[in-house]
Amino acid sequence: MNHKLSATQQHKSLVDGKISAQEILSQYLQRIERHEGKLDAFLSLCQERAQKQAQALDEKRKNKQPLGKLAGIVVAVKDNINVQETATTCASKILKNYVSPYSATAIRLIEEEGAIIIGKTNCDEFAMGSSTENSGYKLSRNPWNLTCTPGGSSGGSAASVAARLSPVALGSDTGGSVRQPGALCGISAFKPTYGRISRYGLVAYGSSLDQIGPLATHVEDIALMMEVMGRHCEKDSTSIPKGPDDYTSLLNKPIKGMKIGVPWQFLQDLQPEPKKNFDEAIKALESLGCKIQEVDLSILKYSLPAYYIIATAEASTNLARFDGIRYGLRSNAAKTLDEVYDLSREEGFGAEVKRRILLGTFVLSAGYQDAYYRKAQKVRQLILQKYQEAFGACDLIATPVAPNPAFELGSIKDPLQMYLEDIYTIGLNLAGLPGISVPSGFTKDKKPLGLQLIGPQLSDPLVVQAAYAYQEATKFHNEIPEAFKE
Amino acid sequence: MAQLDKKMIKYLAALSRIAVNEEEEESLLKDLKKIINYVEQLNEVDTSNVAPCTYVTQSVDKTPLRKDTVEKTLTRETFLKGAPQQIAGMVRVPPVMKQETKQESL
Numbered sequence: 001m002n003h004k005l006s007a008t009q010q011h012k013s014l015v016d017g018k019i020s021a022q023e024i025l026s027q028y029l030q031r032i033e034r035h036e037g038k039l040d041a042f043l044s045l046c047q048e049r050a051q052k053q054a055q056a057l058d059e060k061r062k063n064k065q066p067l068g069k070l071a072g073i074v075v076a077v078k079d080n081i082n083v084q085e086t087a088t089t090c091a092s093k094i095l096k097n098y099v100s101p102y103s104a105t106a107i108r109l110i111e112e113e114g115a116i117i118i119g120k121t122n123c124d125e126f127a128m129g130s131s132t133e134n135s136g137y138k139l140s141r142n143p144w145n146l147t148c149t150p151g152g153s154s155g156g157s158a159a160s161v162a163a164r165l166s167p168v169a170l171g172s173d174t175g176g177s178v179r180q181p182g183a184l185c186g187i188s189a190f191k192p193t194y195g196r197i198s199r200y201g202l203v204a205y206g207s208s209l210d211q212i213g214p215l216a217t218h219v220e221d222i223a224l225m226m227e228v229m230g231r232h233c234e235k236d237s238t239s240i241p242k243g244p245d246d247y248t249s250l251l252n253k254p255i256k257g258m259k260i261g262v263p264w265q266f267l268q269d270l271q272p273e274p275k276k277n278f279d280e281a282i283k284a285l286e287s288l289g290c291k292i293q294e295v296d297l298s299i300l301k302y303s304l305p306a307y308y309i310i311a312t313a314e315a316s317t318n319l320a321r322f323d324g325i326r327y328g329l330r331s332n333a334a335k336t337l338d339e340v341y342d343l344s345r346e347e348g349f350g351a352e353v354k355r356r357i358l359l360g361t362f363v364l365s366a367g368y369q370d371a372y373y374r375k376a377q378k379v380r381q382l383i384l385q386k387y388q389e390a391f392g393a394c395d396l397i398a399t400p401v402a403p404n405p406a407f408e409l410g411s412i413k414d415p416l417q418m419y420l421e422d423i424y425t426i427g428l429n430l431a432g433l434p435g436i437s438v439p440s441g442f443t444k445d446k447k448p449l450g451l452q453l454i455g456p457q458l459s460d461p462l463v464v465q466a467a468y469a470y471q472e473a474t475k476f477h478n479e480i481p482e483a484f485k486e
Numbered sequence: 487m488a489q490l491d492k493k494m495i496k497y498l499a500a501l502s503r504i505a506v507n508e509e510e511e512e513s514l515l516k517d518l519k520k521i522i523n524y525v526e527q528l529n530e531v532d533t534s535n536v537a538p539c540t541y542v543t544q545s546v547d548k549t550p551l552r553k554d555t556v557e558k559t560l561t562r563e564t565f566l567k568g569a570p571q572q573i574a575g576m577v578r579v580p581p582v583m584k585q586e587t588k589q590e591s592l
Contacts, residue, residue, distance in 0.1 A: 378539070
């Protein structure tokens with residue numbers, strides 16, 4: 001029964017002595033044993049490490065030593081975040097045998113507070129994709145419909161949480177990669193303000209866009225995780241030099257009178273079913289006392305093209321480090337130094353990663369940099385300004401998370417069409433804004449949909465607070481996919 | 487408008503240090519043409535008086551500089567654990583320069 005509770009409640013049960021950390025862990029390991037075969041959410045488990053952690057917690061409790069804020073909370077981690085002494089492959093063949101020599105700051109922080117890391121989750125290779133189908137290892141499935149994708153790129157993390165194989169997971173979000181799979185799997189997922197969670201130890205894709213973010217069954221668990229992870233880190237020079245925010249004490253405060261902007265014009269292409277669902281979500285916010293008003297974000301039409309220039313430019317630079325020399329795959333066919341580079345990268349990278357590296361190389365190459373890369377940076381500036389103008393008139397902005405519910409595996413073959421799945425999430429990364437995806441109901445064929453709430457930079461606690469109020473008013477988060485109830 | 491052809495794909499692959507075969511060249515050319523055509527809609531946006539955005543949270547804080555001091559980092563032993571090939575406590579790579587005597591192959 002433990003798996004039906006929030007992580008926050010599980011933590012309380014541990015503190016109150018109702019359950020031990022080892023019991024909590026073993027329940028989740030049993031669930032993984034029973035259900036993982038249907039889902040393929042994980043790339044590796046770190047059972048031994050987790051058991052040690054749980055044992056240490058129980059020992060501490062026995063000796064009446066203080067337990068951390070996250071004691072007993074089981075966490076699954078996207079495979080592009082380094083966890084010391086575990087495999088970190090980024091779902092890429094180029095890192096097949098790579099074992100992390102250190103932990104990411106986010107991992108260090110949650111482990112210091114007693115979180116138990118259970119395993120590493122599948123994702124699109126180097127977080128490049130929207131369906132987890134670009135993984136170099138396996139296809140993950142959506143717990144609500146096993147023929148559909150869980151979304152991506154943090155698809156394994158979202159599937160794990162939705163199927164209650166872990167109450168919480170970490171993902172990374174460069175253009176919607178925690179929020180979109182969160183919505184497609186019917187759970188909550190949060191992308192903080194750029195720089196709020198340290199990127200140290202997150203394998204870089206688009207460094208000016210990347211953020212680690214928590215996924216959870218309950219918004220209150222996201223609040224708890226953010227209090228621990230959202231702090232300054234000297235090892236990331238873009239980390240915001242401010243102390244941690246208070247989230248949990250804000251949770252029960254009413255959001256009456258909050259002004260919520262909706263960019264109706266930008267949303268005009270929304271399909272009937274997601275549109276109806278979004279209208280209902282807006283009504284629910286109104287009945288909580290929010291004032292709804294229109295904001296002009298028609299500039300967001302250009303967010304996707306700007307993103308695919310900036311993100312790929314950064315990716316082509318970041319992924320230059322995979323050279324077959326110092327770590328990762330080295331081609332057996334390579335006889336010369338040049339061949340080590342050319343063949344290791346040819347064998348190690350998948351099709352989408354190669355596509356993006358070449359595109360990024362193109363937009364940065366001599367003769368094209370001004371026309372593409374600099375132009376995209378200027379459009380990014382305009383997007384940032386338009387959001388700032390919009391937030392002059394409202395506290396938060398609401399949109400759907402994704403244009404469609406979960407789609408069938410293999411149904412989207414055109415890369416450009418796949419990119420369009422991120423149309424509503426990508427603008428936030430370009431502007432560095434915090435945004436949350438919270439379950440907003442289901443389609444007729446029981447596929448989850450999500451509401452996205454967006455705030456100005458550094459308004460992270462406000463965004464989480466509003467999402468909590470919405471969750472408590474609607475209760476969609478209590479639904480568990482049929483095949484994973486027991 | 488960019489002129490994208492197979493020659494350009496070869497050039498980009500060489501810059502990216504990724505070997506690509508004929509078949510891959512074909513599909514990369516097709517995909518990249520489509521994507522570049524799509525991103526060119528940015529030209530509709532008037533950016534004549536706009537400065538490029540280089541750091542998105544600039545209004546929050548400037549990038550700090552760290553102190554230029556030596557810090558403890560990974561040990562040689564830990565670092566080398568990940569290396570595909572090593573020799574005498576160093577990463578081993580194929581010969582970089584040609585030698586007159588016959589080089590033992592790697």
